Structure formats: C-alpha cells, structure tokens
Amino acid sequence: MQKLIVSLLAVLAGLLVHAQKVTGKVTDQLGQILPYSSIQVKGSGIGATANAQGIFQLRLTPGQYTITCQYVGYQQQEKTITLGNEDLELHFQLPQQQLTLNEVIVKKGEDAAYEIIRQAIKKRPVYRDELKQFTAQVYTKGQFRLRDFPKKFMGQKVDFEDGDSSKRKMLYLSETVAKYSVQLPGKSKVDVIATKVSGQSDGFGLSAPRIFSLYENLLTMGSGIAPRGIISPISDNALHYYKYKYEGSFMEDGRMVNHIQVIPKRKYEPLFQGYINIVEDEWRIHSLELIGVKEYGLQTFDTLRLQQLYVPTGSGPWVLRSQVMYPTIKVFGFDGFGSFANVYSDYNLNPAFPKGYFDNTILRYQDSSNKKPEDYWSQTRPVSLEPDEVADYQKKDSLERLHNSPAYLDSIDRVRNKLSWQSLILTGQTFTRQKNRSSIFVAPLIGTFSYNTVEGYVVNARATYTRQLDTLSISRRSFSISPEVRYGFSNKHVNPNVALNYRFGHKRFRTIGIAGGSDVFQFNNENPVSEFINTISSLWDNINRLKLYEARFAQFSYAQGLEDGFVWNLSGQYQDRLPLENSSNYVLRDVKDRGFTPNYPEPFTDSNITRHQALILSTSIRWQPGTKYVEFPGRRFSVGSKYPVFVLGFTQALKGPMGADVQYSKWNLGVNHSINLKLGGRMLYQVQIGGFLNKDSLQSPDYIHFKGSATRFTESYAGRFQLVTPYYFSNASKFYTAVFFEHHFNGLLTNKIPIIRKLKWNLVTGANALYYAPGRTYLEPFVGLENILRVFRFDFIVGLEDNGRVRHDFRLGLSSSLFGRR
Numbered sequence: 001m002q003k004l005i006v007s008l009l010a011v012l013a014g015l016l017v018h019a020q021k022v023t024g025k026v027t028d029q030l031g032q033i034l035p036y037s038s039i040q041v042k043g044s045g046i047g048a049t050a051n052a053q054g055i056f057q058l059r060l061t062p063g064q065y066t067i068t069c070q071y072v073g074y075q076q077q078e079k080t081i082t083l084g085n086e087d088l089e090l091h092f093q094l095p096q097q098q099l100t101l102n103e104v105i106v107k108k109g110e111d112a113a114y115e116i117i118r119q120a121i122k123k124r125p126v127y128r129d130e131l132k133q134f135t136a137q138v139y140t141k142g143q144f145r146l147r148d149f150p151k152k153f154m155g156q157k158v159d160f161e162d163g164d165s166s167k168r169k170m171l172y173l174s175e176t177v178a179k180y181s182v183q184l185p186g187k188s189k190v191d192v193i194a195t196k197v198s199g200q201s202d203g204f205g206l207s208a209p210r211i212f213s214l215y216e217n218l219l220t221m222g223s224g225i226a227p228r229g230i231i232s233p234i235s236d237n238a239l240h241y242y243k244y245k246y247e248g249s250f251m252e253d254g255r256m257v258n259h260i261q262v263i264p265k266r267k268y269e270p271l272f273q274g275y276i277n278i279v280e281d282e283w284r285i286h287s288l289e290l291i292g293v294k295e296y297g298l299q300t301f302d303t304l305r306l307q308q309l310y311v312p313t314g315s316g317p318w319v320l321r322s323q324v325m326y327p328t329i330k331v332f333g334f335d336g337f338g339s340f341a342n343v344y345s346d347y348n349l350n351p352a353f354p355k356g357y358f359d360n361t362i363l364r365y366q367d368s369s370n371k372k373p374e375d376y377w378s379q380t381r382p383v384s385l386e387p388d389e390v391a392d393y394q395k396k397d398s399l400e401r402l403h404n405s406p407a408y409l410d411s412i413d414r415v416r417n418k419l420s421w422q423s424l425i426l427t428g429q430t431f432t433r434q435k436n437r438s439s440i441f442v443a444p445l446i447g448t449f450s451y452n453t454v455e456g457y458v459v460n461a462r463a464t465y466t467r468q469l470d471t472l473s474i475s476r477r478s479f480s481i482s483p484e485v486r487y488g489f490s491n492k493h494v495n496p497n498v499a500l501n502y503r504f505g506h507k508r509f510r511t512i513g514i515a516g517g518s519d520v521f522q523f524n525n526e527n528p529v530s531e532f533i534n535t536i537s538s539l540w541d542n543i544n545r546l547k548l549y550e551a552r553f554a555q556f557s558y559a560q561g562l563e564d565g566f567v568w569n570l571s572g573q574y575q576d577r578l579p580l581e582n583s584s585n586y587v588l589r590d591v592k593d594r595g596f597t598p599n600y601p602e603p604f605t606d607s608n609i610t611r612h613q614a615l616i617l618s619t620s621i622r623w624q625p626g627t628k629y630v631e632f633p634g635r636r637f638s639v640g641s642k643y644p645v646f647v648l649g650f651t652q653a654l655k656g657p658m659g660a661d662v663q664y665s666k667w668n669l670g671v672n673h674s675i676n677l678k679l680g681g682r683m684l685y686q687v688q689i690g691g692f693l694n695k696d697s698l699q700s701p702d703y704i705h706f707k708g709s710a711t712r713f714t715e716s717y718a719g720r721f722q723l724v725t726p727y728y729f730s731n732a733s734k735f736y737t738a739v740f741f742e743h744h745f746n747g748l749l750t751n752k753i754p755i756i757r758k759l760k761w762n763l764v765t766g767a768n769a770l771y772y773a774p775g776r777t778y779l780e781p782f783v784g785l786e787n788i789l790r791v792f793r794f795d796f797i798v799g800l801e802d803n804g805r806v807r808h809d810f811r812l813g814l815s816s817s818l819f820g821r822r
Helices: 002-016 113-128 374-380 387-405 406-414 419-427 531-541 756-760
Strands: 022-029 038-041 047-049 055-060 063-070 078-081 093-094 133-148 169-183 188-195 240-251 255-265 273-279 285-293 305-314 320-332 335-349 361-365 430-434 438-442 449-452 456-468 478-489 496-506 510-524 548-561 566-578 612-623 628-631 635-640 646-652 663-676 682-695 736-744 762-773 776-788 792-801 807-814
Touching: 002 093, 038 305, 038 320, 047 055, 055 063, 078 093, 078 776, 113 240, 113 255, 113 273, 133 320, 169 335, 188 374, 255 285, 335 496, 374 682, 387 406, 406 430, 419 430, 449 531, 478 682
Parallel strands: 022 093, 188 361, 361 628
Antiparallel strands: 022 055, 038 047, 038 063, 063 078, 133 169, 133 335, 169 188, 240 255, 255 273, 273 285, 285 305, 305 320, 320 335, 430 438, 438 456, 449 456, 456 478, 478 496, 496 510, 510 548, 548 566, 566 612, 612 646, 628 635, 646 663, 663 682, 682 736, 736 762, 762 776, 776 792, 792 807
C-alpha cells in the first residue's frame, strides 16, 4: 500500500510541473532573418533549430538557464533566463562575426589561408575516423516550393488540384524523426520513429540523415545531382583545385576560429565555392557555407547550398549539430526552391550494437510511424513550423478528405480522362476510376500502327486494365489483364491474345502471369528490332530487318524475391509455330538497286521454318551480393548494392508432349556491373557466357541470338553490337562469350575543351567483343559524345572480324548505359 501511495504522489508531482515554452526569433542587427539558427541550452543536450523564418521554440521546466544561439558567419550569443510558470519570449539579434586580421607567419607571397588549409588536410583522416561509432536522433524537415510555373506543360494544363491559382506553391512538405546509427567502416542504419507528409495521411516522409562530410576526399551526392561527386576543400588534392583567401578570425568559447573563403581555380570541375571556418590549433571544421552551381559540376539543380554547424561534446570529439541543403532549379518554365534541414541530437558516442544489428535493411519505417498524433509532433519537433507550413498541413489535410469523397473522385476522373493529342499519339491514354482504384491504359497510336513487309500495314490494338487490390498506397497487390488484337492489311491475318498478371507479397514480392492466343514473334523472342524504326527503314530506305513467324501459344511465368538479393524466375511456353512470307513491297521512296530481303533471319540460314511445335521450360536465379533494402510496414524494396548482378539461367525444350518437335538444353550466365569511379566517371560492363548442352532438334527461333543494329539510329546500347545486322552472329555453339564495356567520363577530359565543356557534352568510349567458335571472333571499339541536347549520343564505331573484314560507321541514339536508357 505504501508503494502505491508513493507512486501516486510521484505521478501527481510530475503533473504539477509543467514544461513552459520559450519562443523567439533570430535575426541579424538589421532585422534580417537568420534561418535554421542553432539554439542550445548550455550544459545540456536540450536544443532547437530555428525555422526558415528564424522562429524557434524550446520546452523547459521552471528554472534558470543559459541559452546560446549560433549561425554560420555570425557571433555566438548567450542569454541567461529565469523561467517561471509562464511562457517566455526570447529574441536574438546576432552581429556579424567581427573578423580580426591576426599576425600570422606566412610564406612569401602566399595568403595565410593556405597554411591553415594544409594543417586541416593533415588532420582530415583523424577527424574522418574520430567517431568510430555513434547513434543520434535526427529530425528532418524537407520542403520544396514553386515561385512560378507555366500554364501548360507538353500541351497539358498544369493543375495542382488545390483550388489555388497563385504561382507560389508548396509542392512538398514532410517531417521525420529517426534514430541514425553508424559504425565504421561503412555501416549505417536509419530507424524511422515518426514521419508525416502534408496531404498524405498514409505517406512516408523523407528520411536522409546522412552526413555530407568534408572530411571525405569526395562528397558523393548521387548521379542525378553531381555525377562525379564534389571535391572537398580539404581533400588531399584540394590545393590543385581550389584557391583560398584568409579573411580573418573570431573568438568563440575561448577558441580562435579562422574564416576562409573557398574559390574554385577552374570552371567545369566538380567544386564548391563559399566559406569554411577552421578552429586554430585543432584544425577541425567549425562550420561552413558552401555552394555548388552548374558551372562547377551540378547536373539537376541550378544551385545547391550546404550549411553545416559542428559543436564540441565536452569529451573531445565534435559532432554535427545541423545540416541544411538549399536546392534551386529552373526547368521548362518551372521555378522551384527548397530546404532540407537535418537537426542532430541525443548523440551516444559509445553505443553497444547487438550482433547482427547492421543487416541488409538500411532504412526501416516502424509500424504506425506515420500515425503519430499532433501532440507528439508539437512536443518533439526541434524546428518550429512556419505559418505557411501550418496552413499547408491544414489545407492539404482538408483537401485529402475532400479528394477521397466519391463525388470528388468522379470529378477528378472526368478531368483526367479527357483525351489529348499527346496521349493519343505519343504516350498512351490512361482512364482512371479512383473509387475502385482501377485504370485502363490504351496504347498510343505511334505503337498501334506500323508497317512491315510480312503483314503490310498493321494495326496492333492493345489495352491494359489494372486494379489495385489494397487501399494502402505502398501495397503491391494488384491484378491486370491485357487484351491485344493484331491485324495485317496485306496478309489479312488476325492475331488475338490476352495476358493476365497478378502481383502480391508483403516483404517479398511475387508475380504470377499467364498468357495465350495467337501472335507474331520475332525469330529472336527478345525483340531486337523496334517496329517503329523498322517502319521508317522499310518505307524510306527499303531495309526490312524485322523477321517474323506466327504462333498459337500459351505461356506462364512466376517470379519471387528471396532473401539476400536473390530473385527466382520460372517460365514455360508452348508455341505452334507457322512460317510467314513477305506479302508487301510497298515503299514511300524507292532506293535504286536495293530490294527487300526474304522473311527469314539471314545470314545464318537461307530458308524459312516449316510448321512445328515447341514446348520450352526456363528457370533462372538472379543474385546481387550485398543487396540493401528499404522496409515499410508490410513491404520491402531492394535498392541494389555496389556489387555485380549475376544471372544464371537454364532452358530445356521437351520433345514429344503436345506434339513438340524441338529438343535441346542450353545454359547462360550473365554478369552486369556499374562501377562509380567518382572523379573518373562511371564504368559499366556486361559479360555473357553460355551455350548448348545438347541440340538434338533445333529451329531458327531456338538458336543463340545476339542483338544487332538495324539502322544508323540505334535503339539501345545495352548488350548490342552496333555494326552488324540483328542475326549476323546467331549460332548453335557449345560455348560463347560476349563482353560489352563502356566508360562514361561524365565531364572528365571534355571539361578541358572550351566549346564542348560549354555545351556539356561528355566523352564515352568502350568496346564490344564476341567469341563463339574457333575462327569466329569479333571486336567493336567505339568512341563518342553523349548528353547532346541532354538526351542524344553520337558514336564512331569500328568493327573487326577475324577474317580481316573491317567496318566503320556512326550511330546516333539516346544517351544510355549498358542496362537501359537513362
């Protein structure tokens, strides 16, 4: 009984002691806002960060406190307060740092900054590895806004469906609280505790607590932002890339801090410009404000400003207190800007991680992390919301409820389902039914109408009905059915077929597919020739690379994600194959001395197939070592790894069942890899090996085929020989090896050539090679330029056969990697 009374008294005492709010605003002495200033309660781990309007808020129990306020480039300020039972306002007006030009020992003719930077470079590895492991709580607030946008984009009216006609928009607003765990070398994990997205009650906000450390030689920010990374101003080779200017020093907590301007030596190198503050004698980073621009290696954004503030822990190491990134972008009439702020707190520099803690899940959203009440956020967020952010949450939450009403969903469907010429011709038209989470996609006319010498003009009408089976936005459960009818006006053949697909699975995805009917197939079932390009080449150049046969078919497929980067696939198909012959010789332009070739895949055969049947089973296993995952409640996504992808496959054709005539066994092993060489660009390679184990009975579609190029406009660069026709190297070898290699310099070398660097064209080079029998080898080196008008690539290629034949030509295509178009 006594214990119960004591417990009740303790609870009552806790209820009587209320936390009071200390709120205020941080400006400079002219009243200009200092956004994301750092506020700290001296001698404690309690702190806050001002928002973009300079407003901050602390929750403290009554007592006396010393509050410090810091902002990069301004003097730190302290104020002592006595907090009673009432809320308190506390404002800071920070003066700019009064820099003192001290007497410094310098080399003749050299700025004093250089010696400071040399000392910082020497200490760089020490501070990079100073924190062997730690945990921290990280609050992330991301927002992105528009200040202008066009009335129409690609012929479509730009409508954000918010009932607001003003040009200034809050496109994105999210908050996240996460536990960030790090262990050197190279291990990290993010466990999201709470998250919210404006206007998405079931959404998951951005959680990106990664520290962009200048103690690394190169800051990697992703290929879409800075493909080669950005060189740190205190990297080992920084003096080759940067100039420095000593602008003075200031005192803070008994330490002298040197204020140094960072200036790139040359344009078109991946470099920062701005200011960095270095602590005297310790030679560590105090704070920084650096800017990247397009002239210095940025790709997507026009500018990207990075602010960081470090603070001492009292036990020796310094830790990052705040990191803010400010991107801006102008593209296609859209003018956007944003801020992504991380506030780090509650550091534990000696955590005891349990065995297996750092597994292959690098980011995990806890169950109900996106269901936290507003009371939680008001107590937890260290950065106060701005008035327009509060308004955005309220407005979009109301709009979300409205948007989920049946009447509104019907009205949205009516607007979105209006026909447009771009959709009809180029991209396809999607008709949605929001109420039952379904859609119908109708293929565009550019893919519906074509021409080939076998069928003449062709209509290939296709549509796909899709139904999401769960209400959760991240659920993968869905069903689709895709009917197709193909008609050739010259041979008058009608080929109808239908495909059904079901996707399901929670943490591991699964897909089941079945299809059947009648269709035309390329002899290489991987469809190496684009029907669109073949239409142009046939009608205009009298070159018909599309070689077809007809088949009544039935097929099934199953795919499943397994653990640790494995994916298993199983498929089977039955084909009743029928030969087709050319039935049309129509052209728009008759090229002298050039005629259409027969409809069989020459040069490896000189005759067409006869009618036969094939029953084929295939299985494969895909593995990428070190695969990492992002995990949501009930679902997990693979985000790949730095290691190669291996695919091992086996195919067996069975003779006898269902009258099947072909019989063979073949295997294949593929290795794909993309290697980020950072400043050196990106290297990609693909290796294919395999062959027939037996080949008792083969038909042309069953041979080993390699992709070739049909015209001077190449359809892709992925695993394709550019100077030979699509079936030039088709074979039935017991063993073959094909290698495809590319190196994308991403601005390296071409940034030394004035005209090319201004156009932002990038060098690409590589080679393709093949061996499949003694005396049958081929080498295809090439060199080219990519990023032409941002999307095109031009290559000069040489082809060398072992019989002495030499080819050379050019190819124009879309900028690509070995693994698909960018």
